[in-house]
Amino acid sequence: MAGPVQGSPTSRRRLVVYCAGAEWHKFKATDRHLVERLAERVDVLWVDPPNSVLRTLGRAPGEGSRFTDDLDEVAPGVWRLRVVAPPLASRPFVRSVSLRISRRAVARALDRLERGPHAAVLSCPEPIYVAPAGAVQVYFATDDFVAGAELMGRSARRLAWAERRQLARADVVAAVTRGLVDRFDIRPGTVRLALPNGCDARRFAATDEAPLPPMPLAPPVAGLVGHLNARIDLALLEATADRGVRLLLVGPVDPAVDPERFRALVDRPNVHWAGPQPTERLPSYLRAMGVGLTPYVDTAFNRASFPLKTLEYLAAGRPVVSTPLDAVEEIGSSEVRVASGPEAFAEAVVQALAGGMDADRVAGRRATAAAHDWGVRADSLLAAIDAAAAESPGVRPAGR
Template identity: 25%
Template sequence: MIKDKNMICFAPADWRWYGSCKRLMSIFSHHNKILYINHISISTPSIKETGTKVFIKRLLRKLKTLSRPFRKENENLYSYSPLIFPGYHGVIKKWNQLLLRFQIQFLQKILHLSNPVVWIENPVGITVAKNVNPELILYYRTDKFESYRELRDRQDILSLEEKLTHDAAIILCVSSKLYEEKLRFRKKNVYYIPHGVDFTHFNNAIKDPFVPEEIKHIRHPVVGYFGSLSNSNDEALIHYCATERPEISFVLIGTVLGEFKLIRDLPNVYFLGYKNYTVLPDYAKNFDVCIMFWKVTEWIEHCNPVKTMEYLAMGKPVVSVAIDDICKNFKGIISIAKNCEEFLAKIEEELGNDSPEKQKKRIAFVENETWEARAEVISRVMEKNWRRAVTNR
């Protein structure tokens, strides 16, 4: 594991969100000092695009973060929410780059972060990366940001992608599609390292008999999902399954960022809202089948859902829409469906054929795929790059 390094991380989400970036930085912070830069928007907020309710939710959430922009999260890790204008285009882009550069350099100085490793998951980070005298620039590519539906000017993000591809010493891709795509532009120091899993957190929950009251009395069988609920989710898919099988309860856990008018009032569909990550497994262990139900857009095709292995760590059967990485890496472990009829048929099949042996197989499949294991692999990649740099001097 890398030790005694300074790191500046440009994250795609705020520290309070339990994404891959937070998990890895938490591990690296055991032996390294880290400045974690909270989400910097690559899109301009729009009521027209998101709807009034979602717009207000996002605004309030961001204002809450900005009320305490600088925080000490643990002994070696600090989070910061930059004070910049919303959006990333035109004149706003130029002003934001200046503001961001000033704030990052100021914090770098007071925290004594000399020659940091600059870890970029949000492409905007490359605009200031070279201004902090980095020892190494690493691009952790987790999403196809240029396919983000709310982008006003995709060319801006494509330009950042091009610069990152050129300037980053190392590129890590979490999905095979992202990896294969990046290899078309460069061959050197590009790696495929999929997401990990907080195995202990999810697996320990199934050994504890406690079940929250909110879900305890929902009729079984329970088909469940946790994660953000937005326009990226395939509402029509749930509508079909829930109306065809009213005896099945569909439980959806997560912040609701869409209208969901089709299913909101169905008697067997339950929206339980946001649940803190610390208690999430207590809810999910009550699912009989776990699902992943997105519209298969270019954005989704390039993703590697973190929740996949979280479901499996609890031994749960999983039914998913056809995503490239799921089809390639979880064959025989996860049921894949290409349309509504198949999706419902797979749910019924999993409900009828689950067994303790299958549950053990799922758990064993992900037991060693932890975030700690991923951090070790990434550390070896970084150390290899440093050794090569020393040799070439």
């Protein structure tokens, strides 16, 4: 990278560096939802995790440089930095080198943007970037990373060590559930923030006007939207189908899911798997649903999570049946039924479907979701940054 970026930010809005746990284009999850709303309030430099040169060699023309960093504007107010790093990043020495490369790449990107950061948010345990003196450092745990290390194919010991370092240097410590953030051992004076996942309430406001999707099941159905992976309890879906409930599954299937068991489930006449679908088609599938499902396996990792799907069901006006999660308490709605075990879960689904779609209750569900809109989450994070900045002379607020 060399020279100022064409179209670099010229406003006097503050700049936040956001080091994400996933690449910008991979899938739209917590980080990207939050950053898009932050960008309505501040400018954002989004930093991808370091990318092995072995992967970048396969880039087609126009997909970015194969050997050097790339800095591009990917959304209004959002500049994305892609960092090329050595292969074998899981090895300790190479990982250390990759992190140093990332920090230098961020510094070069800031020079090109001709800006200094007023805050750095890291939503991954690895210290991809450290905020300079006078800026606010934020650690944002979007999951219980240590509890989920095995699922993510990472070392729990390594993640615990990295997270302790993040907590020691952070001015603001945030997590997706209150229970998770309260468990963190942080230094005195650090701002502690519960920052649950949100939803794009506007996106699902017209769900009932969306065209019904092509599928062999007659609505209303019980539906599950999202990645079908090891977090999903297949026994709960099997029990629901056993009750004769029409079951719709929307999303990609992880290779770790038992293929024979999954195939036996979707081969039932009352079950339809729609496969991966683009986000713009989700309202159509949600329209077909009479109840949305959040059927998670009971693990410490899952209990501390905050599934996006739960709020998206509510934003579409649908009731929800979920396994016990901290997120359900955060939402605080009677429209989210909680059930443990296959029989109880299936019964709760049957009852939710029988409740119908009363207009007042639909409006109430949408109002609940609107209170958890991503814009609300962005404001909460910026307020926490402002609170931390107030404790540090010379640090200006991160808001407009």
